[in-house]
Amino acid sequence: MYLKDLLTEEQNDIRQMIRKFVDKEIMPIREELEEDYDLVESILQKLVDLGIQKSGYPEGYGGGGGFPTTTTCVIREELARGDAGISLSAIINAGSVLKPAITAGNKAVLDRFAPAFCGSKLNYACLSMTDSTGGADTENPLLKGRYVTTRARLQGDEWVINGNKSWPTHAGVASVYLTVCTTDPNLGDDGIALIYVPGDAKGLSFGKPEKKMGYKTSINASVFYDNVRVPKEFRLSGPGVDARFYHATMGGSQLSSATMSLGIAQAAFDIALDYTKDRMSGGKPVREWSMVAGILADMAIRVETTRALVYNFAWMADHRDRYGPPHSNEMISKASIMRIYAADAAVWVADMAMQLMGSNGLSPEYHLEKYLRDAKITQLWLGGQQVSRYRVVRGYYDYAVTQ
């Protein structure tokens, strides 16, 4: 895909800037980053210095006013080529958590939380969604919020929140938690309430950072809500509207996941292509053997198909006048097709890259094994590949479950 020709001049400039940044700042220390979070923070701070963090916030708060979706994808893909955890962190902090409040025009939320993201210091945001009782239940659109277990009750002028979340990225370090709650599970989608909670709220506490196989450069932990009180204005909007934003956020997250899968797959492919050029077998480079060339071709097919899917969807998201809002079943279906394909492609490409590198693929010295570990995660989150398939079919017919 000749992405260069499809991007605007500004998008190409940003692509080159992030590419150079990744090659200089991330590639040489990819393995060390997994062991030293101070190093990760120094990279994230450099991205703040480049203006990435404030890019997604309204200009009135000192932000950049928001990039088109395509530009965000370019940044995310290029960062994930270096390190997917850093890509995830940078994009979450760059506005995805406050985006519903920006779109809904919730001034109380923006006044309270936006300025800290528009300054010169690294600041974390968190989407606190996955209930400890089961993330797939929280994130399954067929269940319409009926199995969300984090409860919010309105008492006077405050929401009182109780519940436990598992695995949210940036739990424990974020200054704001967009918390997915229900006011009453029997109300289904009308019960869903998206409530912004300050990181220093009384009654909010966190588990230890999770140890995990991949995405080691971004922090995950449990979040505990024990009678946490926030002003009622910190609810995003109201019944029904919050659910629509939640489903739209799920759609956006599919794109985010797919774009990171793409960066991972590209990196793994590049490593294998290079390695098999210099590694000799039977007196010629490994990649000159036809069976290996065929595997490299299949890897390239998956990388290029993923790129076409991602930027086709990004283009659609940037043309809402033609394709409608991102929370329609059709758009979420297309986003989910792309996310499923991209995650499977990244796992397959990284796995084949290792296959072509023999035992050296296992060694951190060759930089490949981390991409295989990171790729696997993109199949697991957001309810996993199974729940995403429910989103896919809902774009074609009114698939629902009766219970």
Ligand SMILES: Cc1cc2nc3c(=O)[nH]c(=O)nc-3n(C[C@H](O)[C@H](O)[C@H](O)COP(=O)(O)OP(=O)(O)OC[C@H]3O[C@@H](n4cnc5c(N)ncnc54)[C@H](O)[C@@H]3O)c2cc1C
């Ligand atoms: C690196 C990382 C970052 C993350 N970031 C965040 C974040 O920022 N915010 C956040 O809130 N969460 C986050 N998560 C959590 C993640 O989204 C959940 O772990 C995920 O959605 C799955 O939930 P679960 O682990 O509870 O699986 P479960 O709900 O226990 O599901 C177990 C398995 O059963 C399958 N399953 C369940 N129900 C069904 C069904 N009805 N039909 C078919 N299959 C089903 C699931 O697909 C899954 O394979 C993150 C996780 C990781 C690893």
